[in-house]
Amino acid sequence: xxxxxxxxxxxxxxxxxxxxxxxxxxxxxxxxxxxxxxxxxxxxxxxxxxxxxxxxxxxxxxxxxxxxxxxxxxxxxxxxxxxxxxxxxxxxxxxxxxxxxxxxxxxxxxxxxxxxxxxxxxxxxxxxxxxxxxxxxxxxxxxxxxxxxxxxxxxxxxxxxxxxxxxxxxxxxxxxxxxxxxxxxxxxxxxxxxxxxxxxxxxxxxxxxxxxxxxxxxxxxxxxxxxxxxxxxxxxxxxxxxxxxxxxxxxxxxxxxxxxxxxxxxxxxxxxxxxxxxxxxxxxxxxxxxxxxxxxxxxxxxxxxxxxxxxxxxxxxxxxxxxxxxxxxxxxxxxxxxxxxxxxxx
Numbered sequence: 001x002x003x004x005x006x007x008x009x010x011x012x013x014x015x016x017x018x019x020x021x022x023x024x025x026x027x028x029x030x031x032x033x034x035x036x037x038x039x040x041x042x043x044x045x046x047x048x049x050x051x052x053x054x055x056x057x058x059x060x061x062x063x064x065x066x067x068x069x070x071x072x073x074x075x076x077x078x079x080x081x082x083x084x085x086x087x088x089x090x091x092x093x094x095x096x097x098x099x100x101x102x103x104x105x106x107x108x109x110x111x112x113x114x115x116x117x118x119x120x121x122x123x124x125x126x127x128x129x130x131x132x133x134x135x136x137x138x139x140x141x142x143x144x145x146x147x148x149x150x151x152x153x154x155x156x157x158x159x160x161x162x163x164x165x166x167x168x169x170x171x172x173x174x175x176x177x178x179x180x181x182x183x184x185x186x187x188x189x190x191x192x193x194x195x196x197x198x199x200x201x202x203x204x205x206x207x208x209x210x211x212x213x214x215x216x217x218x219x220x221x222x223x224x225x226x227x228x229x230x231x232x233x234x235x236x237x238x239x240x241x242x243x244x245x246x247x248x249x250x251x252x253x254x255x256x257x258x259x260x261x262x263x264x265x266x267x268x269x270x271x272x273x274x275x276x277x278x279x280x281x282x283x284x285x286x287x288x289x290x291x292x293x294x295x296x297x298x299x300x301x302x303x304x305x306x307x308x309x310x311x312x313x314x315x316x317x318x319x320x321x322x323x324x325x326x327x328x329x330x331x332x333x334x335x336x337x338x339x340x341x342x343x344x345x346x
Contacts, residue, residue, distance in 0.1 A: 016066045020073065023189070027076025031094050038096040038157050041166050046098055046156070053101050070185050071122040075106050077189055078120055078178065082109070084197040085204055087307045096157040096167070103154060104135070104175060109208075110160065111303040114296060115170060116208065117155070121179035126328045132177050133211075133333070140219050141341075144226065144287045153293055172292030174300055176211040178204050181323040199320045202311055206330040209304045213266055214333050216297045217253045220273075221341030223290035224250060245276050246285050250342075257339055261332050267305075270298055 082092025095105040105117040155170035252269040
């Protein structure tokens, strides 16, 4: 009886793969080829860990293999059509298998000298996206802590496409979720191939922008609360004008959120942080891990805001009929959650 059930499951997997074989060859095979290039650079420990992951995945196939397969195709499409979806002046770079499995990065958007990590998600409802968003916020809360030596928002093997030199490490790289409903995939591929990428570009860039804003305010609050607890005496050692300049950023967080995420107030917040970035780097005000993440978020926010401004100047793309999945990913999280750590907002 078990043998028959096992065979039926294997047959279903084969049938599903055959159904998507041409899309898999077009979008996923190039990712597999690109990711193989990093294998020679893996440390012995990481190579062994990769082997364990592969064995586990073979022994425990995905419960919904079709969604799993379509998710891989979605990842490949984001990489292949990156310039159409995210902008002409960027590169979409696939992560290595190690950073995919261990550090939760599926790919990166490289803009200038900066990067945003992408966790590409295809799902039927918001449960998976809520779980992943919760993991990101949990990592922000524990950013200065080492979990079994593991650094958060860390990329161990970053290897730009086409490069042959050894991969480099990146630190404090923001990670956002880009996702669509599983039933949207074929429509998205067809529309982009037919030259109609604008609605998807607008949707995905808004997802990135909203999540960067959520994470920025949350990280500021966590950093401020931890610093306040760590050193109650720094108020007497920091000149009042410096203290005032840095402290003014925190009420701007509350103003942005409490005004229903008003664009101008969000912009004021990021401008204020950028103006005082060097002050924030002082150990009295920031843990280095938080300062690095906040700085990288701010740089990426400047890029995505500029891309969205250009879209508004050029055209008004038709909006998609979003499901709850897309709507949730481009919406801000609620006030209580994002302002959970409010050391200076009372």
